[in-house]
Amino acid sequence: MLQLFYDHNDFPNARKLKDERFHWLQDIGAVDLGESQPDSTGFLFGYQYSYSHLINQVGDRPGIHDRPEEREELIHLDEVLRVLAVNGIEVPTPQTWVLEIDEELPRDLEFPLFVRTRKSSWKRGGDQSKVRNLNELADESDLLRRAFGWDTTILVRKWLDIAVAGQWMFGDAPQEIRTWVIDGQPVAWSFHYLHAVPNPVGFPPSPADLSQLKSMAALVAKPFRSRLIAADFVRDTNHNWHFMEAGPGANAGTAHEAVFKYVASRLIGNETDLAGDAVGGRL
DSSP states (O other): OEEEEEOGGGHHHHHHHTOOHHHHHHHTTOEEGGGOOTTOEEEEOOOOOOHHHHHHHHTTOTTEESOHHHHHTTSOHHHHHHHHHHTTOOOOOOOEEEEOTTSOOOTTOOSSEEEEESSOOOOSOGGGGEEOSHHHHHHHHHHHHHHHOTTOOEEEEEOOOBOEEEEETTEEEEOEEEEEEETTEEEEEEETTTTTOSSOTTOSOOHHHHHHHHHHHHHHHTTOOOSEEEEEEEEBTTSOEEEEEEEETTTOOOSOHHHHHHHHHHHTTOOOOOOOBTTEEEO
16 A cells, blocks of 8 residues: 655754645655555655665665655756756756856856756845856855855856746745646646745636646656656746756645645545645646
């Protein structure tokens, strides 16, 4: 029997992050990983630690996903983009350049740019992440490397004028949607900044928007082995959708309780009702 699992050792982080996912998992019958057996089968939700940490969690539980090698494929955005390119998968994506430490900058950089690391889109917020020249690019890269490590790989993305959903502590919250893909099939969507903007502008998306997002999410998920993938898309001021990033759904946050419970239940074969609302629903 497939089961949902969590690790009680994640509870301190969940409290600090105000992450309700583990309570929601308990509501629908998930059990602590410590209660699993070598022949247990199911899916583990948690946080992204090291490869070895996940091996310690599920290495002797071959029936529990994600497996370390499945999740590893989705940790770094530059690798995700490389895999999509190698497999000939084309979805609308802003041009992205990879900047390694001590390497010359690409000659075809086009300012303005958005700057992030290969693993995180953490930023100071608002227009401060919009770099307009080489000096600003150097300053922003130095900031990220002080935060994440001197040899951190930097990704720079062609700037998009993104449609605004509302305001939060870091400035403009974008009209960004997280899609949830199970075994290659997109099953649900949720507004990504619901925790900060409960009544976003531009929502709900139209049926045509959702149809397009479903098609793009299926393409993005196709080359990867993880049973649950979160693929994020953002809308620009011209009402076009762009792929932002994809990652392991096991680690993906959301403030939409109904969508999360629906997705988690679907993972173990339980079909539940999801009426949907303006900020989340089925795909």
